[in-house]
Amino acid sequence: MSDVLENPKIEVPHAIDLTRKAGLGTGPVPVEPYVSPEFYERERKLVFGRAWLNLGRIEQLPKANSYFVKPVEACNAQVLVTRNADGEIKAFHNVCSHRGAAVALEECGVRNRFTCRYHGWTYRNDGELIGVTDPDMFFDLDKKQLGLTPIACDVWEGWIFVNFQKRPEVSLIEFLGDLGEVFRGIPYMNTHQALIIEANFNANWKLIADAFAEGYHVSSLHPNTLAPSFSSDKNKFARPVGGRAWGAHRSVSTFGNMDYVTPENSKVERLANMNNGAIVLAGDTGEQAQKLLAHRAINQAKSAHWSADLTWLFPNFNIDFSPGGFWTHEFWPTAYNKTRWIARIYMPTATSWRDRLAQEHYAARWGEVVLEDVSNCERIQIGLESGAKDHIILQDGEFMIRHSLETINKWVNAKTVKEALS
Numbered sequence: 001m002s003d004v005l006e007n008p009k010i011e012v013p014h015a016i017d018l019t020r021k022a023g024l025g026t027g028p029v030p031v032e033p034y035v036s037p038e039f040y041e042r043e044r045k046l047v048f049g050r051a052w053l054n055l056g057r058i059e060q061l062p063k064a065n066s067y068f069v070k071p072v073e074a075c076n077a078q079v080l081v082t083r084n085a086d087g088e089i090k091a092f093h094n095v096c097s098h099r100g101a102a103v104a105l106e107e108c109g110v111r112n113r114f115t116c117r118y119h120g121w122t123y124r125n126d127g128e129l130i131g132v133t134d135p136d137m138f139f140d141l142d143k144k145q146l147g148l149t150p151i152a153c154d155v156w157e158g159w160i161f162v163n164f165q166k167r168p169e170v171s172l173i174e175f176l177g178d179l180g181e182v183f184r185g186i187p188y189m190n191t192h193q194a195l196i197i198e199a200n201f202n203a204n205w206k207l208i209a210d211a212f213a214e215g216y217h218v219s220s221l222h223p224n225t226l227a228p229s230f231s232s233d234k235n236k237f238a239r240p241v242g243g244r245a246w247g248a249h250r251s252v253s254t255f256g257n258m259d260y261v262t263p264e265n266s267k268v269e270r271l272a273n274m275n276n277g278a279i280v281l282a283g284d285t286g287e288q289a290q291k292l293l294a295h296r297a298i299n300q301a302k303s304a305h306w307s308a309d310l311t312w313l314f315p316n317f318n319i320d321f322s323p324g325g326f327w328t329h330e331f332w333p334t335a336y337n338k339t340r341w342i343a344r345i346y347m348p349t350a351t352s353w354r355d356r357l358a359q360e361h362y363a364a365r366w367g368e369v370v371l372e373d374v375s376n377c378e379r380i381q382i383g384l385e386s387g388a389k390d391h392i393i394l395q396d397g398e399f400m401i402r403h404s405l406e407t408i409n410k411w412v413n414a415k416t417v418k419e420a421l422s
């Protein structure tokens, strides 16, 4: 396990060797995992079919009998996640035992039972089959054996995970390892409401994830939106201020330019950021936000020049923190070169016009930044599929991408999950 890697006082991070300290190689990296349908088939079976996958947060099930449905195309599944009257959260395949129709047709709602629209079989939200229409016409029907098919489900710190192995080889806690321990007790805030951005791209899921994994691109891809506060004259290429690998998972702390001041002529930004200080990506600066920042997992090097932590849980989920709160990304493959991306930006309820303006500005800036990020990815997919290059090159600040690829490689070659995690 590597250590946190920066001296908090150093303003300009030098080569801090995140790559080697995370035990990774330094050579060129094959393009194949981004462009090969065969490789994707192995990922589906051996990564998405075996890893614990985040499907959402408990606040998406706000009361007894709440439910939501989430597609996981990589596993050919529609997952029905329910909270029953006892508060227990469970997951099932959204598939009727009679002839396979979907039992829940809405994306979310409140129901303690689900009646299949096709012939009216009814299931309780704990999965049990409780009603069959015209049962006398069936042969030896054993209702007890005909409940919804369960999917292993567990909750960590309010995050709901599922595992498609019939009997998961490792528990969620084992899967999260040291990261699960260090990130315990984070006071997640504003979890009841999120601005949700969802889009589909013609690009491999890892390319979309890679777009949110390093700061090296900030000065060239985000010259007007992020570069002024995420880089500086002394740190032009936004070298990170810390980072590390945690077993299959990883995080990086990005640089923040503490000298940034909103330009005189940026009237809206000036008005919107009155409370927020220097950092542009700030949705909340209240007391809760301060508590969040004090947690040991956040800005682990406690660098004075910090802007955000990008925390990438293997394989396809990010929880990212900034002085203004946190947001998440999900990267769901739907084909080897197609991805559904979902970002959730958690924000407080505005209680004044100024808060509201700050949030609108935050959301608009966020939208602008991520469009710059993701619009690039389809062009990369075309480039990589051209066959012009067999390999890509990664620098030290891009260590999370290398760690992702090396970890996936390990999983697609490992016979067991224990072996993949070793």
Ligand code: FES
Pocket: 096, 097, 098, 099, 100, 101, 116, 117, 118, 119, 120, 121
């Ligand atoms: S398929 Fe559901 S009741 Fe027939």
Ligand SMILES: [Fe+2]
Pocket: 211, 212, 217, 218, 221, 222, 369, 373
């Ligand atoms: Fe970016």
